[in-house]
Amino acid sequence: SIGERMTPVLLQSKFRETGVITPTEFVAAGDFLVHHCPTWKWAAGDENKLKDYLPKDKQFLITRNVPCYKRCKQMEHKDNLEKIVDDENGDGGWVDTHHYADSTITEVREHAGQMESSGKQTQVTVEGNDDNDDDDDDAADMEEFERKGMINNDPLEASTTAKPSAGASTADEPVGQNTLATRTYDLNITYDKYYQTPRLWLTGYDEHHKPLSVEKMYEDISQDHAKKTVTMEQHPHLPGTGPMPSIHPCRHADVMKKLIQMVAESGKELEVHMYIMIFLKFVQAVIPTIDYDYTRRPCHVNHCD
Template structure:
């Protein structure tokens, strides 16, 4: 019954969105909404900050005229999901309740934000954005150092093998064959140790009716078989399953319904974050919208490990 209700609501909102005029004047700081142009600015910053995300064109028949043709929505693929939500239900999680302006509903903000400086848990005096690029670079250097010795065991290139006349030497052929066998066993061993897990493709679209970003997700099993609806709900916090997260038609691509986090609360949450940052004497630019957005929706899908952006202390 809930799915039927959600489907009817989705159809009605789709029609309402069609009639809604395009937001042209910035109201980001006043209401937490963004114009299509501001959505593109925030998207460009996300892609620059986190290259796992990229812009997508979508189906040509579903192109939105108020967005650039090559920047219709954002996508990241094969995001790992190692656990089901029920596996972490009994874990101790630090949470804050972000209350709606009406006071009757709220958003659970989990430990993914710094709890000691959480945006809605008291006074704030500082906003800092820590870039992970230097950390990633150090990890890359460590990786390169660790693998300096791996080249010694690499199999001989076939062209080099022929050029050196090894085809004329049976002993050399035997040595070469052994090297190839060891290489194959090594690759096989690595493959055996790879953890197979569910993965998700995540999309961020611009919702014309709510004038905010909207997150979509589509899951695959450990064997890359598309998950059914109930299986995808296993990776959604039960506080939100079938309520905040519903199955709907993607606005830019044809195909089966996808799970989507409903954007009705996004603007209110962003407005409160902006106000709190401003009270702390700082300024939250619109280019940071999607960075913040990805962090506060993490409470809905806590086991999908998609956030590789900056660490943010508010």
């Protein structure tokens, strides 16, 4: 964007005063994340899109193939778990929907576990689940590209027929072993030069690892945030021109600043290298069913009231 091009690179640290970070601080916080949570890796991206204010091999962070077992609307909405992290300016703020629950993920895993042990899938009723509408067409299309008369000639191949995860239930799909067909996401964290904060991008894939349409990806974004917090834009480091959903960074610095203040009030100091780890925790509210955060919850953020 023009705004991004016109904005000079932030050189002086203003983290404590405003919650924004410099590219150097972004790299330090990224290094810290990659070191403590190696599911995240640095990426270089498209060579033609290198940003000179970041090291060549540390342009953005990526984690791949993150499972997303169920849709947001399938999540039980429990009001008593909610906590408004930032409600001062009255337009919603960040609703941390699982502030008091240990983790959504445990719940989802249990759910997945139940389906495994019961052998037969549990039918989960989902309103407006239209995943199966065009199955007949798909089958005809696929048949056209199948080789007739060729059977499985490999006796040492284990059966991998995946069972569908919740919300993707297809009654006639054979139930196999140990593999759960689930949506997955690739998540990227870039440095947003204009807002001077990290920015999270999402690419979703269906149970067969085909790209999800934007509409389907919206099913995995908390309805409180879907229309106002998530925007579609061109990824700054990847090839192509397709718009990709990203969590708009306009509020990130504010939230961060509040967290810094809260921590300061409790007599501690929030270090800048923790920035991305903490960032990942507050964006979880926007994408509550994407199971990406494996870092320990820093206690001073958990009890910041």
